[in-house]
Amino acid sequence: MAQQEHPWKTLSVERVLDATHLQVRRERVELPGGSIIPDYYIIENRGWVGIVPITEDGRFILNKQYKHGIGFEVLEFPAGGIDEDEEDPLQTAHRELMEETGYSTDQMEFLAHMLANPSGSVSRIWWYIAYNVRKTGAQKIDAAEVIENFLVTPAELLRLIHSGDFAVQGQIAAAYMVLERLELLQITLE
8 A cells, every 4th residue: 555754743642532442542733734633533443354255156145234333234245353362364354254154264365455434544454355155153243243144146246236235335345346356247247
């Protein structure tokens, strides 16, 4: 990822929230023209991973899960935060795939590294493709999660994106990247 010189000057930093999965800091910053922003908030976390699971017969596993921030269910690929004891996002990807779906694979490939919201967050996302996933166990979801899994074909995934039913922006980017990589996008649009 391209990184450039930091044109804003940080004058002070204060930690305003330090919870298990979320930290927030408030910075007082000076802009290049000399203006001061006294309370610029930045969300910090260890990052998270997303997995695009593809079954042996070429279908994608999607989660239907309630998201309290927006107050309704969304369709998405399995994803989750990197735990403190996890050194490698790939380790998190394998854990999250099993926890949220009960599926596993030994064929996981790095897809992309993305930024969640670079204006107000340091959140980074590592995306993986999980090939030939197979059901090897049961879901082991957190108490706050209710996740329903279902399988869709590439054409069905495209219809969900175009209808707005699969609407989380980073998830859409990952879907298109995988479809492009697998050359399914061109095939399903013909």
